[in-house]
Amino acid sequence: MRRAAIGASHGALATLLGLTLAGCNTTPTDETAGMSTEKLYGEAKDEASVGNWERATMLYGRLEARAAGTPLAQQAQLDLAYAFYRSGEKAQAETTIERFIKLHPSSPALDYAYYLQGLINFNENLGLLGSLARQDLSERDQRASRDAYQSFRQLVQQFPDSKYAADAQLRMNYIVNTLAQYEVHVARYYYRRGAYVAAANRAQQAVQEFQSAPATEEALYIMTLAYDRLSLPDLRDDARRVLTQSFPQSSYVTQGFAAADKPWWQLW
Template sequence: MRNLTASFLLAIGCIVMVSGCSNSQGDEHFTEQVENKSPEGLYQDARTAMELGNFTKATQILETLDSRYPFGAHKTQVQLDLIFSYYKLEDSANALANIDRFVRLNPTHKDIDYVYYMRGLTNMQSDEYMFHEMVGIDRSDRDPSAAMEAFRDFEKLLKTFPNSRYSPDAQQRMIMLKNRLARFHLQVAEYYVSVDTWVAAANRAQQIMETFGDTPSAERALEIMVISYEKLKQDTLMANAKNVLATNFPDNRYAQ
């Protein structure tokens, strides 16, 4: 196990080192190009870099365009491309900063639905941890604030632009986020069970049922309610929880 962990960390280190070397070489090459090109030439370079997947180079060109020619012909498209490029680089802080600036300066832009969608994607990306996903580690107990923000972003998109081309995907992502948030609250409820804090366990399970009752976490939440109310000698509440459990999950052992 120790060897496996060491190998995994070494692999991560190699990835970081290779990425760092690659990016620094790209930056050095780019510095020579910035100063001698017209706005149109720079924008074409940025688009070419994006098409080739070189988003480090693309963001640097786009930032240069944005700062030197803030009222240029491509000004709004430059900002939209910056949002996408920072998202592809998994630079959530810069992506969100550019998104919020775009919304503030262009609240009625024809692509504002796309910007709201990208805000949701960026917050959702912030909630993910690549290396945990790679090795199959469940970290649903991590801070859910970014997931909550992403859910609100997609919800705002659906309410404001229900016919947007991005709405169907946003709706599917909301289901994923809702399941993730339910798992977080279930982890909290399980912790309360493990330390025999039955009132807190029952309350958290009740919260899951009220907010996330249509997620896979609902069955276990109902089980925790039955167990907790039994421990608390709250017979009426226990019976009610059992009835709901029996109605929705008739084969569950706690429903008998």
């Protein structure tokens, strides 16, 4: 009786062990294994069209691997970068589009690739407005803006007739204004803390680098104030003269820094 019980116990243990090992050897089923590349592409596009970006990125990734070396793989790579961008995966979107540009420098879709690369970085600047915050866009790190500018610039220079060129130029102008406002924001920061030399230098830099930007008006005003504090009347008068000649209706002359409370940017 005891020997039989021991044998039964060993049998149950062996069965349990066998089930456990079987469970460990089970691999996830690839639901796309039987799909043609065309079918897989259609599924990915359908998911993207309804905003299911997580599943779309998975499908585009599998399509790119399965259709390697074909035009469809290139299209999948572009769509994958866009899906990452829309899902908020900025780092993965950047990596994917940079890989496309490096691997396919003669692609007929290279203009779109540069445009998308610009959008990936440009969108980060707009996020703050989406929250309806009052913080100036120029107060954020400007690296993304500069990266976006370079991508849009490459598009406009290499593909001036591209259907994306006009919008890219508009966004470049916007970025220039943002960068100029950033310099002015720093100049204002220095002035309000009594660092008048730093304030004047930063404002002068904004005027020199971004002459056509709206922020140069405030930059010139900061220069007049800083030079006055530094007892440099000639430089002060020069800055004031340029301010009144360039902006004859300038509200800074009558309102001071209160004129800067209204942001210059517009959404489109």
